[in-house]
Amino acid sequence: xxxxxxxxxxxxxxxxxxxxxxxxxxxxxxxxxxxxxxxxxxxxxxxxxxxxxxxxxxxxxxxxxxxxxxxxxxxxxxxxxxxxxxxxxxxxxxxxxxxxxxxxxxxxxxxxxxxxxxxxxxxxxxxxxxxxxxxxxxx
Amino acid sequence: xxxxxxxxxxxxxxxxxxxxxxxxxxxxxxxxxxxxxxxxxxxxxxxxxxxxxxxxxxxxxxxxxxxxxxxxxxxxxxxxxxxxxxxxxxxxxxxxxxxxxxxxxxxxxxxxxxxxxxxxxxxxxxxxxxxxxxxxxxxxxxxxxxxxxxxxxxxxxxxxxxxxxxxxxxxxxxxxxxxxxxxxxxxxxxxxxxxxxxxxxxxxxxxxxxxxxxxxxxxxxxxxxxxxxxxxxxxxxxxxxxxxxxxxxxxxxxxxxxxxxxxxxxxxxxxxxxxxxxxxxxxxxxxxxxxxxxxxxxxxxxxxxxxxxxxxxxxxxxxxxxxxxxxxxxxxxxxxxxxxxxxxxxxxxxxxxxxxxxxxxxxxxxxxxxxxxxxxxxxxxxxxxxxxxxxxxxxxxxxxxxxxxxx
Numbered sequence: 001x002x003x004x005x006x007x008x009x010x011x012x013x014x015x016x017x018x019x020x021x022x023x024x025x026x027x028x029x030x031x032x033x034x035x036x037x038x039x040x041x042x043x044x045x046x047x048x049x050x051x052x053x054x055x056x057x058x059x060x061x062x063x064x065x066x067x068x069x070x071x072x073x074x075x076x077x078x079x080x081x082x083x084x085x086x087x088x089x090x091x092x093x094x095x096x097x098x099x100x101x102x103x104x105x106x107x108x109x110x111x112x113x114x115x116x117x118x119x120x121x122x123x124x125x126x127x128x129x130x131x132x133x134x135x136x137x138x139x
Numbered sequence: 140x141x142x143x144x145x146x147x148x149x150x151x152x153x154x155x156x157x158x159x160x161x162x163x164x165x166x167x168x169x170x171x172x173x174x175x176x177x178x179x180x181x182x183x184x185x186x187x188x189x190x191x192x193x194x195x196x197x198x199x200x201x202x203x204x205x206x207x208x209x210x211x212x213x214x215x216x217x218x219x220x221x222x223x224x225x226x227x228x229x230x231x232x233x234x235x236x237x238x239x240x241x242x243x244x245x246x247x248x249x250x251x252x253x254x255x256x257x258x259x260x261x262x263x264x265x266x267x268x269x270x271x272x273x274x275x276x277x278x279x280x281x282x283x284x285x286x287x288x289x290x291x292x293x294x295x296x297x298x299x300x301x302x303x304x305x306x307x308x309x310x311x312x313x314x315x316x317x318x319x320x321x322x323x324x325x326x327x328x329x330x331x332x333x334x335x336x337x338x339x340x341x342x343x344x345x346x347x348x349x350x351x352x353x354x355x356x357x358x359x360x361x362x363x364x365x366x367x368x369x370x371x372x373x374x375x376x377x378x379x380x381x382x383x384x385x386x387x388x389x390x391x392x393x394x395x396x397x398x399x400x401x402x403x404x405x406x407x408x409x410x411x412x413x414x415x416x417x418x419x420x421x422x423x424x425x426x427x428x429x430x431x432x433x434x435x436x437x438x439x440x441x442x443x444x445x446x447x448x449x450x451x452x453x454x455x456x457x458x459x460x461x462x463x464x465x466x467x468x469x470x471x472x473x474x475x476x477x478x479x480x481x482x483x484x485x486x487x488x489x490x491x492x493x494x495x496x497x498x499x500x501x502x503x504x505x506x507x508x509x510x511x512x513x514x515x516x517x518x519x520x521x522x523x524x525x526x527x528x529x530x531x532x533x534x535x536x537x538x539x540x541x542x543x544x545x546x
Contacts, residue, residue: 009193035257039281041263042260043264044261044263051270051271054271057185058276058277059263060182088182089182
């Protein structure tokens, strides 16, 4: 039973950006989130940053999980974040990145506004717990 | 803490926290949100739909305020079996509408898990033709297990898109059960998608979807069996319309010649005026304007390539014109508003009853009394409902003085 008092359904967008066909991880996350009671919008493969922004704004998600295994995170993630800012959606969206991200880049992404980066081997429960504890509150 | 009540959605616990918020007044901060929506702020539109979906306190005021700004959009429902190609077709339809300068809203409904309440909403995957085009506003919604609530939430979300100024709003849903049928019935025009090569689809149609289709679409019309599916549908459509129907070249045919059309009034919603089609004029609000029945069109499309999409849009336009000219629009809308009022009243009275149950210690306590043979279900129900009924008798006088009733 939910303890955060709001009882609102957590909405997530699980997004694959750029030229990266590895979607197993995204699928696993999407299903785990569903089983945790979240509503998950899945973007599908090969999405441009603008599409991710469009989806995040229109679907009014609380959580945006970007899965990147192509190594292009330093180019793609800032574009998504800029787009969210343009539509006033950056402040109350919890941005997560999943994939293989070098330590230095993690620091950089977090400075940009990514809340957390989850690498390979992260237990699913940890990610779900993180979302539960950090999903933005709305008045 | 009481156990979950069958009448409540599993997705939200808000309703349980106190007396339900039934006020239809617009709050101050919601007025700002509405203002932003009307001025074309996408984020505000998204927020309003979330509030509608969540049934957040104050949402009713918001929806009430939306009503003043609605009526401009053509609302089209697209339904069909899983895999029939609904999402792909909706994507292509949206692109085609955009090409002719219309703005588009899409509400895609997916089922949610009855176990966790969670859902994976995948309809968005097919939205490939409208990359980054914010004038296609696509919103995924899940069923969230609310009884009758889904069609209500969908209808309200459509109102938000309508008020925002969308020219066309598409509702996409799996045609699997009563819930989905209710959802798609909130549209003015309903397209039922069928894929060729399986008798099962025709079986699905028999199970009630046939009655709701204004346009039947055999998607994947380039594969084997498409011709046959088209022919079968044509036959069904004409059986439905009675033997006097002519294959709808222009989409509708002339007045029924008085009697002799035994099936005309077979649809439960059709007013029972089939026999006299000589109403003086087809006044928009008249039940007697049933003189030009719509014969559902049967079309083939290949959503993947966009083949047949232009013809499909023509069919939608023809149906919209028919609705306006025949007076069916008034009838459709009246039926829909009647359903909305009924759904709302039932839900609210149900909430009152739930609150009454909670005041008596909750449903488990009451059930235990029955189990211990201290009471029986009928007695308990009467105990709960009698005070409500007594209040109604005292205060509910629709024709009386409102001031008095409000005391």
